[in-house]
Amino acid sequence: MRSPTGGHRYDVTALTDDDDHAQLFQAFRAGDERALAEAYARWSSLVYTIAVRSLGDPGEAEDVTQKVFLAAWRGRDGFDASRSPLPAWLVGITRHTVADAHEARSRRRRVEEAVLLDTELSQADESADVADRVLMRDELRRLGPVPQQVMQLAFYDDLTHTQIADNLGLPLGTVKSHIRRSLSRLRTRLEANDDTH
Structure with a gap:
């Protein structure tokens, strides 16, 4: 068809x-x-x-x-x-x-x-x-008032040693000493905290 x-x-x-x-x-x-x-x-x-x-x-x-x-x-x-x-x-x-x-x-x-x-x-x-920040904040609170201020400016405000010294009116060497001692204490406490877990 x-x-x-x-x-x-x-x-x-x-x-x-x-x-x-x-x-x-x-x-x-x-x-x-x-x-x-x-x-x-x-x-x-x-x-x-x-x-x-x-x-x-x-x-x-x-x-x-x-x-x-x-x-x-x-x-x-x-x-x-x-x-x-x-x-x-x-x-x-x-x-x-x-x-x-x-x-x-x-x-x-x-x-x-x-x-x-x-x-x-x-x-x-x-x-x-979040856990690290909470732990760090708790550990910083255990420091004395001046070292606490120094560490907060260093870690949370991200200021240099010189800027921290100017901000707090402290000698640069004192700021560096506070940071070194505070870091040593924090490291010791954090390591002890890790050992308990």
Whole structure:
């Protein structure tokens, strides 16, 4: 039968006969959308069953089924009925599509695990920083008033020895001595604190 444009048009009205696959294959390869609809009606449940058994997720299996028929339709020029029947070709596409779905699932899981690990590490770092700051503040409070001021200006205000001396009106040597003695005391206390844990 010829179409009005002069090309071949296939009669797919008889495609409901399961014994007449050849005409369906020919119409499918030629791009007749009714052949696609008929192929979908006949084999979508097969594709879906393979997908749902492998993936265990009905939603993903439905996506795979749609992708398989879309891929088959787009790649119909590569279909050769002499090499394999249409259902076998569709099963081959299904296996590849299911494998892609498993790989996508694995990638998502790896990304989720990486994000979770990164979040946990970030939270752990923040907790350690907070704990260190609290411990340092407690240890600084044990120092005398002048050494405490010197250390706070050095660590929290990030001032140089000279700036601290100017700020407090102390000789530079006195500031350096306070810092050296205070660091020694802090180190001793922190080491003792670490030993208890």
